[in-house]
Amino acid sequence: MHRAFIDREDLNKALETLKNGGLILYPTDTIWGIGCDATNKEAVDKIFALKGRDKSKSLIVLLHNDNQLASYVNDIPEVAYELIEYAEKPLTIVYSKAKNLAENAIAEDGSVGIRIVRHPFCEQLLQRFRKPIISTSANISGDVSPQSFPDIAEQILSGVDYVVEYGQHEKGDGKSSTVLKLDPSGKFEFLRK
Template sequence: MTDDIIKACEFLERGKIILYPTDTVWGIGCDATDSYAVKRIYEIKHRSDSKALIVLSDSIDNIADYLAPLSKETELLLNDSSRPTTVVTKAYIGLAPELLAEDGTVGVRITHEEFSSQLCRHFGRPIVSTSANVSGYPTPATFDEISDVIKDTVDYICTSRRDETEARQPSRVIKVEDNGNITILRP
């Protein structure tokens, strides 16, 4: 796994796109601070850039500088290791603007899964994570279900966890408003 993480980080450092296992489904990823790489992900997915992408980090400490100050509720949701949870919150500075929704928010998830957590920690910056499918098509539950279209357009495919057959589910998505109200966007 260590060699795979080092290799993936080499590609991320060069502004390339990777296909990698996350705490939920396999993801297409790049450096979340690199606008050019983020635009490439939209192209690969044939997805409108009006649909924001999410970012992964291994800890609140490593994402906090990119976000507006987090409420206690937001921190609790992000640190909830019982279920992968993406929290939509206000961005601050440093993330590629293409990641942000029109209202200046971004989806953030702290990953507790070993591979993606170590990848984020080793890379040292947030990593984009979007499901490994072309927009409008079903989200692949395992590596074997990822289309050749996706596999042929990314720059590096991680070798870790390819043989897993257990389907993983996408994260729940929760938006935390400035006033503290919580809206469940995806249960």
């Protein structure tokens, strides 16, 4: 599905936008997302404003490698690495004690949802950015998540600072990730299958 050529200029523009605290519209391993630097409070605020999203609702953070988890989560149960390795579809894990992220990227209870992304464009972007990126569906809060790029509302397209060209012509399946909550003891429960 994700075999398209990654244009260096496209990647560089997305990278510059993130570095400058801007918002990008980009394809992920699930659906098109709105993203920003997950360590930049002002950038995260822009996402809530654009989506009209309640600030008490948490956001998902993307990393490209599970080695990075320890930089953003205090207690990582060993089972987390197995769950990530053997997941057959995109998996977001909610960890209880987040750190080193923008305070508004962390839920009120101190937790954060993190997905190790498997998508060519996202992986390269994350590797080069060297920081986590927010990923939230490219829709106004309460609206249906777009299945593919043509389904994204004009308000979102005009509200971001850069729209990634990669993947615009691919048909997505419109499926969000599986979400499970994992506590430090290793117990977990599915929040979304």
